[in-house]
Amino acid sequence: MALTSTLYTGLSGLDVNQTRLNVVGNNIANVNTVAFKSSRAMFKPQFYVTDSAGSPSSDSFGGSNPSQRGLGATVSAIEKDFAPGAIEPTGKSTDLAIDGNGFFVVQGKEQKFTRDGSFTLNANNELVSQGGDFVQGFGVDANYQITRGSPAKLTIPLGTSTSAAATENVTLEGNLNAAGAAATGASVLATQALTQVSDGAIASGASGLTNLTDTSGAPLFTDGETYTLAGKRAGRLLPERTFTVDPTKTVADLLTFYNEGLGIDTSVTTGGVTPGATIDAAGKIMITGNVGTQNALSLTGTAFANTLGSAPLTFAEDPTSNPNGESVHTTLLVYDSLGSPLTVDVTAVLEEKADTGNTWRIYATSGDNTGASTIVGNGTVVFDNEGQLKSAANDTITLGRDNTGAATPLQVQLDFTKMTSLTDANSEMLQLSQDGSAIGTLNNFSIGEDGTLTGSFSNGLTRTIGQVAIATFKNPQGLNDVGGNQYTAGASSGLAIVSAPLTLSAGGIRSGALELSNVDLSKEFINLIISSTGFSAASRVITTSDQLITELLNAAR
DSSP states (O other): OHHHHHHHHHHHHHHHHHHHHHHHHHHHHTTTSTTOOOEEEEEEEOOEEEEEOOBOOOSSOOOBOOEEEEOOEEEEEEEEOOOOOOEEEOOOTTBEEEESSOEEEEESSSEEEESOOBOEEOTTSBEEOTTSOEEEEEOBOTTSOBOOSSOEEOBOOTTTOEEEEOOOEEEEEEEOOTTSOOOOOEEEEEEEEOEETTTSOOTTSOSBGGGEEOTTSOBOOOTTOEEEEOOEETTEEOOOEEEEOOTTOBHHHHHHHHHHHTTOOTTOOBTTBOOEEEEOTTSEEEEEEEESGGGOEEOOTTSEEETTSOOSSOOEEOTTOOOOSOEEEEEEEEEOTTOOEEEEEEEEEEEEEETTEEEEEEEEEOTTOSSSOOEEEEEEEEEETTSBEEEEESOEEEEOOTTSSSOSSEEEEEEEEEEEOOOOSSOEEEEEEESOEEEEEEEEEEEOTTOEEEEEETTSOEEEEEEEOEEEOSOGGGOEEEETTEEEOOTTTOOOEEEOTTSTTOOEEEETEEEOOOOOHHHHHHHHHHHHHHHHHHHHHHHHHHHHHHHHHHHTO
16 A cells, blocks of 8 residues: 555656646746746645654653654645846837836736737727737826826827817017117108098098099099008018908098008007007198007008009108117917917017116017907016016907907917016017917827826927826736736736826836846756756656565565
């Protein structure tokens, strides 16, 4: 009986060492498998046969220990080693490695978990594993804010997704020269004298344009003619505006057109100057601009002419006009809700100097305004006697976008907090930033340490487009290895805790890199030798037991 049991004891030795050889062989085979986690086989003795249970000691007897014979070994567990492997850069943006604790979450027919981050984009620009499972993460809302909830597949729509945003805020920077002179004069432009055919009185502005003649009696305007106004402000060409004559149009309509087309803000009287187009006592149209050298107007030659190039009214700068005062001009670039670029001209004029500081008048005009007037804003900024911004009033500009398809009106807040008013040779005012964007196509992306996917658009805009999720477990050893470098939750692993990288106990993400296998070849070769030695020794037990049984059978003959 004892010899036959020895055969089974030796057989158990063969079994456990063969299992260990299988584990070692699997480790060695996967030494170059991405993010592979090595295993180890753990042994334990099988049950024991007790020949003597032992006895306690007494005054006359020292006692005896139990006498037990073991019946071989068995595999107690095959454990995974979840120690992290080395991280190797690959340069491929969809390759991801976890630096620390956790697993990527992938979804196919069931939810699975993996450390293998060799992902790629499929035909629908969805991030998938090599086996075709969808990589899970968190999406974004309409404001590109990450929405935390149930994880879903991640989409990176390269070349297809477009984005445009209306400008809401513009920041200006620079310095407005506090040593400049306060504005007191403006451009004054005048035409030749006009005469109304009926009674010669046009001062009321109610006279019809088709009734006007020059001093020689020649008609000035003809029904149906269209005139184009192309003036200049401080040498800069103003956006062209057109005016069509019909029997209902009056002199007052023409004066309003001049104000609107030249961007003259008639709501403000500065330095004793009342801006706007009027009729003087001699029957001349007088155009007075806004104060400041950067508001100097020019209308000469054919600046107001019909389609044939004929100019019924000729303007000349009045020698007494004097557009003076410290001022500075800049052009802003903003965008409407469709991403259309719009330009806004902003002029700052030194309006008042006082012991408590300086006040600057801000004029804003735009040829892209869909209204009749190019004026889109007028406000003031006040600086204290240390040259720092004290307050800003009416610092929002409003552009009409009627009949463009874009949201209307477009309102843009001007931020002057980075402006100063200190003594300097020249005033400077520049656009520092604005938060709108033209239409753009997603052409690149990056993934940060916290798993955030940031898209780069062709318009220079960057937006958050998602976030990779990571799952952690209380007991990773309890996961079920289902092959393909993937795991499922097991009975003793605990539930998956899905979160963003770098939160709770989750590690960080390394983009453009992969985690290598954690197999230690030198250790595995040692285990290979030990296992093969144990296998050989167990086989010798069987051989020896067989020889003894043979000897016993021969002795019985």
